[in-house]
Amino acid sequence: MIRHPDILSGTVLAVAGAAVLSASLQIDVVQLDRGLDAAFFPALCGGVLAAIGAVIAIKGLFAARTRLPFVADGRVAAVAGLFLLYFFTFTLVDFRVGAWAMLLVSMLALGARGVKELVIVPVAVAACIYLLFRYGLQISVPEWI
Amino acid sequence: MDLISGADFWWAIEQLGSPMGLLLLALGVIAGMIFGAAPGVTATAGLAVIAPATFSMEFAPSMALLLGAYTGGYFAGSIPAILINTPGTPANAATAIDGYKMARNGHADQAVSMAVICSAIGGLISVVILATLAPNLAKVALKFTSVEYFSLAILGLVAVAAVSGASLWKGVAAALIGMILSTVGIDEVSATQRFTFDFVELLGGVPLIPALIGMFGITELLTKAHESRHVSTALPEQKPFVLRDLVPVYMRNKWITVKSALIGTVVGILPGIGPAIASWVSYGEAVRASKPGDRFGEGDEKGVIAAETANNAVTGGATVPLLTIGIPGDPVTAVLIGALLFQGIDPGPFFIRDNGEKFVFIFLALGLANVMMLFLGLGSRRLLRYIVRIPTYTLIPVVAILSAAGGYAVNATAFEVNMIIVIGIFGYLMLRFGYPMAPVVIGIVLGPIIEENLRNGLVANDMDPFVFFTRPISLGVLIAAVILVTFLLRRGRGIENPS
Numbered sequence: 001m002i003r004h005p006d007i008l009s010g011t012v013l014a015v016a017g018a019a020v021l022s023a024s025l026q027i028d029v030v031q032l033d034r035g036l037d038a039a040f041f042p043a044l045c046g047g048v049l050a051a052i053g054a055v056i057a058i059k060g061l062f063a064a065r066t067r068l069p070f071v072a073d074g075r076v077a078a079v080a081g082l083f084l085l086y087f088f089t090f091t092l093v094d095f096r097v098g099a100w101a102m103l104l105v106s107m108l109a110l111g112a113r114g115v116k117e118l119v120i121v122p123v124a125v126a127a128c129i130y131l132l133f134r135y136g137l138q139i140s141v142p143e144w145i
Numbered sequence: 146m147d148l149i150s151g152a153d154f155w156w157a158i159e160q161l162g163s164p165m166g167l168l169l170l171a172l173g174v175i176a177g178m179i180f181g182a183a184p185g186v187t188a189t190a191g192l193a194v195i196a197p198a199t200f201s202m203e204f205a206p207s208m209a210l211l212l213g214a215y216t217g218g219y220f221a222g223s224i225p226a227i228l229i230n231t232p233g234t235p236a237n238a239a240t241a242i243d244g245y246k247m248a249r250n251g252h253a254d255q256a257v258s259m260a261v262i263c264s265a266i267g268g269l270i271s272v273v274i275l276a277t278l279a280p281n282l283a284k285v286a287l288k289f290t291s292v293e294y295f296s297l298a299i300l301g302l303v304a305v306a307a308v309s310g311a312s313l314w315k316g317v318a319a320a321l322i323g324m325i326l327s328t329v330g331i332d333e334v335s336a337t338q339r340f341t342f343d344f345v346e347l348l349g350g351v352p353l354i355p356a357l358i359g360m361f362g363i364t365e366l367l368t369k370a371h372e373s374r375h376v377s378t379a380l381p382e383q384k385p386f387v388l389r390d391l392v393p394v395y396m397r398n399k400w401i402t403v404k405s406a407l408i409g410t411v412v413g414i415l416p417g418i419g420p421a422i423a424s425w426v427s428y429g430e431a432v433r434a435s436k437p438g439d440r441f442g443e444g445d446e447k448g449v450i451a452a453e454t455a456n457n458a459v460t461g462g463a464t465v466p467l468l469t470i471g472i473p474g475d476p477v478t479a480v481l482i483g484a485l486l487f488q489g490i491d492p493g494p495f496f497i498r499d500n501g502e503k504f505v506f507i508f509l510a511l512g513l514a515n516v517m518m519l520f521l522g523l524g525s526r527r528l529l530r531y532i533v534r535i536p537t538y539t540l541i542p543v544v545a546i547l548s549a550a551g552g553y554a555v556n557a558t559a560f561e562v563n564m565i566i567v568i569g570i571f572g573y574l575m576l577r578f579g580y581p582m583a584p585v586v587i588g589i590v591l592g593p594i595i596e597e598n599l600r601n602g603l604v605a606n607d608m609d610p611f612v613f614f615t616r617p618i619s620l621g622v623l624i625a626a627v628i629l630v631t632f633l634l635r636r637g638r639g640i641e642n643p644s
Contacts, residue, residue, distance in 0.1 A: 009578040013318055020325055023340065030335040035604045038332035038339060041596040042325060049321040056314050069577045070371070079370040080570060083363065083545055087566035090549050091559040103542045110370065110538035121539060129546055137198045139554045 005068050006060030013053025020046030078109040095133075095141035099126035148280045149501040157506035160205035161513060169206045170510060173213020174517045178525075180214070181221025182532040186544055187234045188218025190365050192480045193357040194547045197554035204488050204503060209510055211484055215477055216514035219420055219457050220264035220522060225533050227256045227449075236420035236456040239428040243441065243448025250444045251384040254526065258388060259446060260453045261522035262395070263402065267454035268515035270406035271413065271461025276508045278414075279497065283469045286494040291601035292612055294470065296622040298595045300629070301416030301472045302587055307630045308422050309581035319580045323588020324595065326351045334600065346560040353483040355552045355561040356568055356589060360582045361476070362548045363569020366541050368576065388523065394446055401431055401447055402454050409455035413462020415629070419475035419583070420456035427455030461511055468496050468504060472591065476583045479590045 002008050024043035072080065086102045093101075103122035112118055133139045160166050173195075180191025195214050199207035222233025227244035240260065247256040289297075302324075306316030329340045330350030341347040395402065405427040412423035431451035432441050441448050463474025464481075471493030473479040485492050490500060497504045522529075552561040572582055606612040613619050 005578055009580070017321075027337060027339055029337055035334070035608075036600050038335045038337035041599070042328040042339060045321050045325045045328070045592075049318060049325065052314055052318045052321065056312075056318065059314070069579070071574065071577050073371065076367055076370045079541065080367060080573075082542075083366075083566050083569070086545065087549055087562050088559075090553060090562045095550070099546045102546055103539075106542035106545070107538045110541060112536065112538040125539070125543055126546075129543070129550065133198075133550050133554075138201050139198065139550070140557060141550055141553060 002068060003065045004060035004063045005066060006056050006063065008060075008068070010053045010055070010057025010060055014050045014057060015053070017046045017048070017050030017053050021050060022046075075110065079106065082106055082109060091142050093142065094144040096126055096130050096143075098142075099129055148283060148497045149505060153502035153505045156502040157509050160506055161209065161509050163205075165206055166209050169209040170213045170514055171517055171521065173210040173215075174217035174514055174521055175213075176210075177214035177217025177219075178221040178518070178522065178529065179532055181218040181233045182224040182529050183535055183540055184225045184229070184231050184233065184369075184533060186365060186369075186540065187361065188215070188222060189234070189477050189480065190358075190361040190544070191218050192477055193354065193361050194544065194551050196354050196357075196480055196484050197551035199484055200487055200554055204490070205506060207484060207488060208503075208507060211481060212507065212510045213514045213517070215481070216268055216457070216460055216511065217518050217521075218477075219460060220261060220453070220518055221529065223260040223264070223449075223453055224257060224529050227253060227260065228530055228533050234420070236424050236459075237452070238421070239424040239452035240449055240456075242428070242452075243443070243445050244452075246442070246444035247446070247449065249381060251381055252386065252444070253383055254386045255390070255446075256449055257526045257529070258386070258391060258523060259394070259449050261519060261526065262391065263405075263450050263453035264457035264522075265515045265519035266402055267406040267409050267456070267458035268460050268518070269512060270403070271410040271458040272508050272512040272515065273461075274410050275461040275464055275511070279465050279469055279504065279508075282465060283494060283497040286469045287498065289470070289494065289618070290616075291598040291605060292616050292619045293622065295595060295598035295602050296613060296619040296626075297416065297466075297470055298472060298591045298598065300622050300626040301466070302584070302591050302595070303626045304415060304418050304629055305476075305587045306584045308418055309583040312579060313630070315580045316584050319575065319582070320584035320588040322575075323585040323590075324592035325588075326356070326585075327589045327592025328596070333597070344560070346556075346558065351589065352555055352561055352564070353486070353589060354480070354555055355565045357480055357483065357586060358548045358551055359565040359568030360572045360585060362544060363566060364572040364576055364582060366544055367569070367573040369537055370541060372537070398447060398450050401434075401450055404430065405451045405454035406458045409458025410462040412455070413459035413474050414465045416466045416470075416472040416474060419463070419477075420459040423459045424452040424456040427451045457515070460515075461508070464507065464511065467492050468507065470494055471496070471594065473587065476586050479586050482590055 021043050024039045024046055027039040029037040029039050082105060100122045103125055107118060133141050176195060177188060177191060180186050181188045192214050199210055219236060222237035223240045226232040226237040226241035227248050230241050230245040232238040232241050244256045302320050306320045307313055309316050329347055331338055331348055408427045409423040412418055412426060428451045431447050435441055439445055459475060463478045466472045466474045467478045473482055482492055548565055549562050552565045555561045
């Protein structure tokens with residue numbers, strides 16, 4: 001069991017920073033007569049991030065024992081899963097259908113139980129947003145028809 | 146050399162005075178108020194979601210909508226702060242201290258009315274200062290070299306890292322993450338591809354608006370999904386109130402109002418800091434200067450006046466560094482940078498010189514937005530409380546849908562939409578572990594400025610790294626950064642992320 005969340009986050013940052021530093025050093029740079037090449041700045045940022053991540057992790061080692069922070073319960077996991085599904089299928093589904101389905105399923109997942117609300121709100125809100133984007137703002141959205 | 150001419154004023158007045166200009170400004174104020182008042186959605190998230198809607202517009206209507214939302218959003222966060230002790234944005238946390246107590250004492254309508262009026266006064270004073278200061282500062286900024294710009298960008302980055310969370314180390318780490326993200330794409334000097342992973346869509350870099358929507362919109366929605374689904378707005382019986390009762394209130398508190406507006410404007414001018422610090426500094430100053438009989442923390446009107454005047458005064462102040470040196474004054478102006486870049490306009494030292502009419506438009510629009518907010522806010526203050534009652538189970542999916550549609554509006558491809566949710570989930574995890582979002586955003590915006598000016602500064606000075614410490618203005622700015630960080634750390638962190 002990790003004794004402090006900063007140990008975990010700091011370690012992740014240190015590893016990420018080191019990865020950025022390593023990747024930067026492998027960038028196929030054009031050698032310039034003067035000035036800094038394209039790898040310098042990301043390598044600098046990666047190196048400093050790795051160092052700061054290490055500092056955060058070490059501070060966590062000496063801090064009082066603390067539980068890992070709350071990340072997700074059933075509700076948050078359900079919402080995150082719905083978001084992932086909706087966003088990754090956004091361009092594949094007609095916007096009107098997708099927005100209606102997203103609203104209906106999300107409202108159910110988040111605790112809405114009124115029948116009238118579940119029937120009216122998804123249809124009305126999806127229609128309003130579609131009309132706003134499509135005709136009000138002249139912004140195209142995915143459509144089947 | 147005068148940077149602004151009479152023709153610039155006429156153009157701006159003609160654009161702003163057109164029916165479409167006025168309508169979009171009003172719609173922006175209303176949209177900002179709705180986003181600001183809705184608990185769980187901040188003004189920054191609102192602007193990030195609204196910004197893609199402006200991509201099909203010309204400069205004037207686009208800016209009218211965004212500046213209206215900017216102005217309305219910062220005020221409207223005071224509504225949930227006063228009614229349910231839940232600040233709509235971190236900038237309204239100080240308002241909640243006395244505002245909620247006023248509501249509990251039966252003076253909710255008075256508190257909300259004061260918040261509107263104070264916000265308008267603060268905003269208008271800051272716009273006047275913007276109009277007089279920015280052109281003069283731009284003339285000075287034209288003489289800056291890459292060395293000075295590098296130091297100013299560092300100042301902005303360090304300042305926002307220091308104030309945005311409970312840990313300076315985590316704030317700096319967040320800023321570095323933003324700067325690393327800013328290196329994605331083609332290097333402008335050598336045309337080398339960096340971290341594109343063969344994605345054609347990344348050749349131009351991480352798109353700013355989708356990144357903002359993910360970092361501010363999605364993270365807040367996921368956070369809100371965990372919180373209570375029911376918002377209790379039950380208040381005791383409210384005492385009758387008419388607006389003219391506020392006249393003596395403002396007469397006896399006029400100096401606090403002016404002082405708070407000046408504090409907000411000055412804090413707004415400092416790059417990267419934002420309204421949360423402004424409202425706390427102003428509130429703290431009001432408490433420090435309190436007299437016997439003042440009841441700060443128990444529903445004292447001075448608490449609401451000090452906090453709300455300062456946080457809206459940031460709007461004009463934060464636009465100063467944006468339009469003179471191209472550095473955002475707060476995370477919201479980072480959104481404005483994205484919108485300006487999409488219009489083909491590069492904010493920075495040449496902005497006022499090359500686009501005088503657009504500068505005049507911006508400060509006139511900000512001023513008029515504050516006037517509209519005053520009338521719309523006072524007229525609709527009894528309706529705004531219903532926004533606070535919007536159920537979370539409706540609000541969350543609606544904002545998610547708007548976010549996805551907004552991301553799609555950038556390029557009509559799935560890439561930006563997918564990026565929003567990936568960045569959003571990553572940002573949510575960062576927030577859970579105590580890493581703030583604001584420095585990431587500022588890092589993305591300032592990263593290219595820092596890199597470009599670091600390279601140019603070194604090339605122009607024979608690769609001498611000490612030039613940043615030997616040139617007096619640069620040294621002064623770096624020392625100011627150290628002093629600012631020390632001052633802010635001593636006053637207490639945890640403004641944006643009190644947990």
